[in-house]
Amino acid sequence: MNEFIATFFSLDNIIITTIIPFLFVLTVVVFVHEMGHYLVGRWCGIGVREFSIGFGPELFGFNDRKGTRWKLSAVPLGGYVKFVGDMSVTSDPSSQAANEALSPQERRESFHLQPVWKRAATVFAGPLFNFLLAIAVFSVMFSIYGRYVSEPTVAEVRAESPAEAAGFQPGDRFVSVNGRGVSTFGDVQRMVSGRAGDPLVFVMMRGEDEVTLTATPEIVEQTDALGNTIRVGVIGVVNNDELGQPRHLTFNPLESVSEAVKETAFIIVRTGQFLQRFAVGREDRCQLGGPVKIADMAGRAASLGFEWLVQLVALLSVGIGFLNLLPIPPLDGGHLVFYGIEAAAGRPVSERVMEMIYRIGLLLVLAFMVFVFWNDLFGC
Template sequence: MNEILHAVFSTEGFFLGTLVPFLFVLTVVVFVHEMGHYLVGRWCGIGVKAFSIGFGPELFGFNDSHGTRWKLCAIPLGGYVKFVGDMNATSSQPSSEELESLTTAERKIAFHTQPVWKRAATVVAGPLFNFLLTIAVFAVLFSAYGRPVMEPMVAEVTAGSPAARAGILPGDRFVSVNGSKVQTFSDVQRLVSGRGGDAITFVMLRDGKEITATATPELMEQQDGLGNKVKVAVIGVVNNQEFGQPRLVTYNPIEAVGAAVEETGYIIQRTGQFLQRFVVGREDKCQLGGPIKIAKMSGQAAKLGFDWLVQLVALLSVGIGILNLLPIPPLDGGHLLFYGVEAVIRRPVSERMMEMGYRAGFMLVLGFMGFVFWNDLFGC
């Protein structure tokens, strides 16, 4: 019995070692996303019926002075804000009969009776708050710990690698990668890691002169910071302490915010690039995972320390923000697509077209969920 209790409740066990970190990561990301919808919706004068973390049966809840039901539900895989006039948790367009069932007071604060700009602002606020959360996390980490960097130098070149074939030599210094100036070795890795199979132009500094080399990165299996096997594109160069001259860059609070904005922008760019390449089959499908993979990573991060766990929160928050902006109903991006059409044609999209869009979107979302669950359980 003691062994069972230790396996479940110790920090190495399932409950404290995996489940609690997973719920922490997911709850923070979902709460911030939904809080974005809630705060901007209230600012726009829209009534809110419910703010929920999770789906399914309510475990705990209370009503505030504005009549909003705040609740925690049994299935912790998401959340929603239900505005006045919403007939379901997806804020899909109600039918004319459903709108007519609202009282006069409810119509004034109903979501779907608001000007299109208010609806768009409320919807985009969710992903925007996810990005702001990532910026805030990185700003705190950069301000507290700084950032270790290395000079963009080549200490070694792997024999037979793309770099060797391109004529890159030990002692060369990276100046730019595909036209983007680099200042650290991490900059080089960032610009190369997501470009497997693409020919990349490198400007190198050798003996005081700039030379140009073209190399095509190849995918290689490596371990990430949490110990997971991932495939990243490399050209086969190695840096070390002698050539890289590692140092710690420190930031004051304002500088930390600027660096955090820049870092978040890099992550958004890299994630968008990954999704584009994934759609055409140029990325490893095992890089996408669902709740089981997130739970595993949460447990791994928690074992390394709280700062690793909040970094995972920041990275997942960006991913959730980007996925929600995809122009697929019932995601936030699907709503924005309909509002964009409405702004152009000066009238709401027809109920029939909207219904067809939501049905197709639901099928795509369910298909994606099935795909990542398959990856979690059997595919990778």
């Protein structure tokens, strides 16, 4: 028995080192997402029948005083909030048969009988809360650890690099990249890293003069802090301590929130760029992963410390929020498209059209899930 306990709790045990960190990360992200739906829905006067973390059979749960069933289900790969009268995305608010089955109280609290703005706000709240979670995490990280930065200067130009071909010289100072101003060398790296193969326009200070150079980042493979092999764009310039003058910045609470908002916005933009480039075959498919890859990253993050695991929560939260806003049923973004059309036309989209679009969207989502599972297990 003692040997079994020692083995179970050893650092090499997959339950302790991988599965528990994975469940922690996923549960926090899913809980916050669904809590967004729940809180805004209740604020809009919509009744809630169930709040579930996970799918499938219920493991345990309880009913609160308002009649909502809070439960943990057997398959921990998501969750849901079931509202009163929320039959499906294709439910017709004018359906007489469906409405007659509801009591007067249920009609007042029914999701599909609410004004379109209340339904849209409730649906949008899930991704919004994911973004707010990331902002909260980054705010704490910046307030505790601050940020190391260096001046956006060029100390060295690599031979045979895009920068050398474009005419960069040691001593140049970055002013802007593609029209966006930069203040640190890290800003330049972040703007360049996701744009491999895209010609970028750099405005540089060379002595007292401004010069404009165009360079196309090339792809290189790097290893990130969690040990993942990633492919990023570089132009081939190097910073150093003499010209970069590295320093540590600290932030007060308000400054930390401001930095966190910028960080979250950058991740959202970078995610959009990646998916856009991926759709046209310009990104490596192995950069996408599903639950297995997330579990592996969670285990590696946990081995580095709790703060790394929390940062992974923030990154995953932004990704989940962004993906849920894609205009594809049954994702939140697909619902919002239907509500937008309803608001513009003054009436819901026909049930037949919604059903057809919903089936197509569901196939796309399932195909994407199969793709990332294949990447996880066999593809990369």
